[in-house]
Amino acid sequence: MSLVVGHIKYINCAPFFHYLPECGFDGTIVDGVPSHLNRLLAEGGVDLSPSSSFEYARNWREYLLFPELSISACGPVRSVLLFSGRPIETLDGDHIALTGDSATSVNLLKIILKEFYDLRDVRCAVPAGPVEAVMAEGGSALLIGDRALKSAQEKAAPYIYDLAELWLQHTGLPFVFALWILRRQAAREKADAVRTLHGQLKCSRERAFASLENLAKATPEREWMGEGGLVDYWNCMSYELGEAHLEGLRLYFHLCARHHLLDEEPELHFWGG
Template sequence: MITVGEISYTNIMPLYYYLNKEAWKKEGVRFISGVPSFINSLMKEGAVDVGGISSFSFGENSSDYCLFPDLSVSSFGAVGSIFLFSKVPASRLGGKTIALTSSSASSAALLKVILSKFYRQEANYSVVHPDLQAMLASHDACLLIGDDALAAKRVSSGLFVYDLGEQWKTFTGCPMTFAVMAVRRSAAEKSGRLLEKIKTQMQESRDRCVREQFRPLVRTLHPSLGGDEKSWHSYFSGLDYYFNGEHEKGLQLYYQYAYECGLLSKQPVITYFDGCMSVGR
């Protein structure tokens, strides 16, 4: 049996939207959904075999995981749903308190890297439940991601708002990869063929969503999500769902900085599913 983890945010949907889940369920494939930190921990425990996880979590566990090639949630600039909301400018956050959403791994580490390396600010961080008002009632700034960040942005007037994808691009010139599609090596060795089919369907789902300019996806989603169709289109268009040499270069730089900041205990090694799969089931 294979368990697929699915991040419960709008941003990753193009990779899952056209998966034939009912057919997969008949083949014994299970789907589990949750915020990134939840899927990260299930994957680490071995309760999830494959799925979208935080790129930072991949970095922490790179010896046990490999990557589905050419799939990610990345941005080449503004990401549109990963924001630092602050009462003071970023250049004055040294010694201040910052609340980090408990849902994130990649963006929490990215914020620490950006503030430490590029703004030279050492702040005091705590990890809390994502809620803009509650976070700012007791902290000077807060980090929100995904759908929480999209909602918070609509009510953030009067605050300094920083898009972390944009910040990363400004300071490094690189794209940032927030989520990767990771596979446990043990699953790749045992169920290579089945995983190969899931990988192909995810790539096809992404290709179809991109080809359709996300229109059917937006139409299905937007009544439940609020906002207008136009802003959802521009949100999806600002995200990038591929992973090639340029993304890998950006991710390696992120890992290097995270290592230098003491957030990773060693430099991760990126390996790909095609190299570690077996031709078993």
């Protein structure tokens, strides 16, 4: 039985997906932003996906995690950014416009504001219009993915804060934005295909990092980021899931529960092959 795999159409996913067909994958790929794929994963529309860490925490009893694989940052991530007309420590009482694309980044922002800056009166909401319009009028806004990268290039606000960098400054730990999340039902019913895919994902990642320059040449976003910019971006990401990543992930879940963003701290359950 073939697998249905979610694909976040952001540049940071390219190392996992670009060489996947050459590594033998012949299943179905479904594109979408993180929030859309989170919904498909929860409803069974995809078997597995690199999805928001927060989605795992919400429905962890239905999921397993692929070991060794993540989309993380051990410093600045460059694509999860708070744009503001004022310094972050002065934002109490302000409104922040949110992207509706990612629950993980939205809740990371809320934790940073409350836990690290003790800001208790910041209202965060998805605006009726584009987030970029709020920024153009001098308001504060959160952007993620390629939109964040483009707005940073354009210096769209006087103050730009990288959320992964703030997390590292205050915790000393990597931040795990996305996990490879597998539905337990797929693990049971498509065990052979799941086992094969785990190896294919590692194959694609290894081929990508063997020559990020070649990957950049084949990536359409080179037209606005440049090949060197793409290589620098991928090098600032982490596609592993080691002990430090897991420590950072557990701390994130703990703080989400402390600030009532989660009802409970999830257990981490891994697919065992």
